[in-house]
Amino acid sequence: MNPEDKKRRKFIKQMTGLGVLGLASGAGIYFAPELKANELRLRPPGAVEEDQFLKLCIKCGQCLQVCPYDAIELEDIDGGASVGMAYINPEKRGCYLCEAFPCMLACPSGALNHEHDNIKYVEMGIAVVSNMDACLALHNKKVPESAVDKIYDHTKVLSPDEYKNHRVNIIGDEKEKTKLQKQLLEKLDKFRGKACTICADMCPYPTPLDAIGMVKKDGGFLPEIREACVGCGACVELCPTSVLKIIPAETYASVYKKGKK
Numbered sequence: 159m160n161p162e163d164k165k166r167r168k169f170i171k172q173m174t175g176l177g178v179l180g181l182a183s184g185a186g187i188y189f190a191p192e193l194k195a196n197e198l199r200l201r202p203p204g205a206v207e208e209d210q211f212l213k214l215c216i217k218c219g220q221c222l223q224v225c226p227y228d229a230i231e232l233e234d235i236d237g238g239a240s241v242g243m244a245y246i247n248p249e250k251r252g253c254y255l256c257e258a259f260p261c262m263l264a265c266p267s268g269a270l271n272h273e274h275d276n277i278k279y280v281e282m283g284i285a286v287v288s289n290m291d292a293c294l295a296l297h298n299k300k301v302p303e304s305a306v307d308k309i310y311d312h313t314k315v316l317s318p319d320e321y322k323n324h325r326v327n328i329i330g331d332e333k334e335k336t337k338l339q340k341q342l343l344e345k346l347d348k349f350r351g352k353a354c355t356i357c358a359d360m361c362p363y364p365t366p367l368d369a370i371g372m373v374k375k376d377g378g379f380l381p382e383i384r385e386a387c388v389g390c391g392a393c394v395e396l397c398p399t400s401v402l403k404i405i406p407a408e409t410y411a412s413v414y415k416k417g418k419k
């Protein structure tokens with residue numbers, strides 16, 4: 159089965175198997191009004207099946223160190239058996255799907271599979287609309303300044319002036335990591351005061367309209383999650399009003415096995 163077929167199978171499986179979902183009238187919007195806190199952690203791209211991941215991750219932090227977006231964290235003491243292991247908290251910082259997937263390539267233990275360093279293999283999870291009424295687009299509202307400022311405040315690579323003024327100044331010889339994070343903020347800045355479509359416009363999937371699009375709903379718009387969504391969580395981080403959540407995949411391998419039953 160090719161990766162695209164696997165993804166389609168995963169999408170259908172998750173959308174039906176998780177009970178996600180109401181399908182909003184005619185629009186194809188999948189949402190999860192009763193979605194509880196995720197039990198599984200969102201793992202970095204390339205993670206092997208969760209039970210294998212828990213055995214293989216040696217808590218070395220290599221993936222974290224090479225991530226140019228500071229997306230990866232290591233589980234703290236509250237993480238029980240998985241303390242020290244790598245995960246992504248999309249409410250703090252999503253993954254931005256680096257083309258070369260340095261996190262996977264840096265992993266020395268096989269917890270992140272080097273052979274999956276291509277977007278066609280990435281299946282971290284899937285986004286769902288969990289709080290539809292809060293969506294600014296549904297009510298034709300604009301992106302508040304504070305929503306963009308919040309992303310500045312949790313970005314770790316800025317100068318004191320950039321933090322203070324909430325504006326980036328990209329200079330030629332900056333480190334790649336600094337430049338990438340500033341470019342992200344520069345793109346986000348364009349949405350200040352505009353009608354909110356941040357989730358769709360900032361989706362880092364190479365062909366974002368295959369992963370998310372805005373569709374008409376009740377006089378406004380809502381995000382529609384589509385088959386190609388890989389659950390990177392960027393939309394969750396950037397949404398000003400916490401409309402979206404990620405349901406982590408157990409991994410593409412386990413989803414695939416379940417799909418075959």
Ligand code: SF4
Binds near residue numbers: 203259262
């Ligand atoms: S793909 Fe890039 S942004 Fe995402 S976790 Fe890996 S290194 Fe970080």
Ligand code: SF4
Binds near residue numbers: 354356381400401
């Ligand atoms: S980012 Fe998307 S989901 Fe969040 S308020 Fe804006 S349009 Fe709605």
Ligand code: SF4
Binds near residue numbers: 369370
């Ligand atoms: S819709 Fe885009 S930004 Fe959101 S989780 Fe899916 S791929 Fe990532």
